[in-house]
Amino acid sequence: MTDTTLAELEQRATARRDRPSYGHDALIACDRLVRIFTTDGVEVQALQGLDLLVKEGELMALVGASGSGKSTLMNILAGLDVPTAGAAKVAGCDLLSMDAKARLRYRRDVVGFVWQQTARNLLPYLTAAQNVALPMQLRGGTKRKAKAERAEALLSMLDIADCRDRRPHQMSGGQQQRVAIAVALANNPSVLLADEPTGELDSATGEQVFAAFRRANEELGTTIVIVTHDQAVASEVRRTVAIRDGRTSSEVLRRTEVDAEGQESLVAREYAMLDRAGRLQLPADYTETLGMEHRVMLELEPDHIGVWPDDAARGDDPKDEG
Numbered sequence: 001m002t003d004t005t006l007a008e009l010e011q012r013a014t015a016r017r018d019r020p021s022y023g024h025d026a027l028i029a030c031d032r033l034v035r036i037f038t039t040d041g042v043e044v045q046a047l048q049g050l051d052l053l054v055k056e057g058e059l060m061a062l063v064g065a066s067g068s069g070k071s072t073l074m075n076i077l078a079g080l081d082v083p084t085a086g087a088a089k090v091a092g093c094d095l096l097s098m099d100a101k102a103r104l105r106y107r108r109d110v111v112g113f114v115w116q117q118t119a120r121n122l123l124p125y126l127t128a129a130q131n132v133a134l135p136m137q138l139r140g141g142t143k144r145k146a147k148a149e150r151a152e153a154l155l156s157m158l159d160i161a162d163c164r165d166r167r168p169h170q171m172s173g174g175q176q177q178r179v180a181i182a183v184a185l186a187n188n189p190s191v192l193l194a195d196e197p198t199g200e201l202d203s204a205t206g207e208q209v210f211a212a213f214r215r216a217n218e219e220l221g222t223t224i225v226i227v228t229h230d231q232a233v234a235s236e237v238r239r240t241v242a243i244r245d246g247r248t249s250s251e252v253l254r255r256t257e258v259d260a261e262g263q264e265s266l267v268a269r270e271y272a273m274l275d276r277a278g279r280l281q282l283p284a285d286y287t288e289t290l291g292m293e294h295r296v297m298l299e300l301e302p303d304h305i306g307v308w309p310d311d312a313a314r315g316d317d318p319k320d321e322g
């Protein structure tokens with residue numbers, strides 16, 4: 001090996017080291033996350049190298065068919081489960097290497113969680129205000145008066161101040177879920193995670209609950225990730241990420257556009273995910289329409305990459321046809 005080559009190698013290594021790490025500016029960064037469950041000697045790969053970045057202050061939705069891995073991911077982000085491989089960081093906390101004490105602190109201070117089952121979120125023998133004060137009590141260090149004031153402020157912000165002295169069975173499902181959001185926000189977490197929070201509610205009540213998430217996001221700046229089957233929720237957030245077979249497969253981004261008459265409208269665009277190895281999952285309806293299977297032809301153009309069905313067998317060049 002010559003000196004020049006060595007110097008070049010060193011230079012390349014330094015450049016690589018200086019490159020910002022994957023997801024360095026994201027609040028949630030999942031990098032090739034794998035979770036394998038083994039039951040009775042049978043392995044299920046619930047997550048198969050999932051990549052996901054969420055910026056601070058985002059309000060986004062996760063969608064996907066049953067069994068695609070959504071709850072597995074949420075349990076990992078909530079600090080309730082540990083991935084088999086890969087890397088996951090939330091607000092600077094490394095979810096793979098946390099010890100028991102750090103995990104407890106993470107679950108208490110960094111993330112808040114709202115479950116689908118209204119009954120699972122609240123203690124039945126405490127009032128709404130007492131439920132909201134409980135996480136602050138468990139953390140300690142907050143004066144009684146300050147705890148009561150914060151509980152009051154959160155309940156007012158979410159439009160349920162009138163439920164303050166009611167126990168869960170004296171509230172509607174939608175009110176209980178909004179109290180659950182207040183409980184999850186009590187210790188001012190960086191991230192609020194919700195797994196099907198409107199799943200047990202009718203659509204009008206679901207809308208009120210979603211409005212409460214939006215308010216928390218706008219007024220407190222809390223980053224919010226909602227797993228949902230609810231089309232109304234999925235179509236109201238700026239970003240919806242779809243999970244398929246334990247990987248993120250596509251994203252819909254929505255933005256407000258103003259036309260020449262000054263009319264505002266929400267424009268949605270679907271994107272496929274390109275993983276760090278360069279793999280791209282093409283939507284099944286696209287590949288089926290063009291009969292693409294096994295192998296496709298690629299062409300690099302100045303501003304895009306062309307993908308054609310494999311016509312090698314026919315011996316003609318599909319790009320010459322028009």
Ligand SMILES: Nc1ncnc2c1ncn2[C@@H]1O[C@H](COP(=O)(O)OP(=O)(O)OP(=O)(O)O)[C@@H](O)[C@H]1O
Pocket residue numbers: 037038039044045046064065066067068069070071072073
């Ligand atoms: N504790 C477990 N032990 C064994 N297998 C599990 C466990 N938890 C999840 N799985 C499997 O992992 C896969 C992903 O499950 P997960 O619950 O994450 O999917 P999901 O997208 O949340 O589905 P749903 O929308 O029905 O809740 C499924 O095949 C499931 O059977």
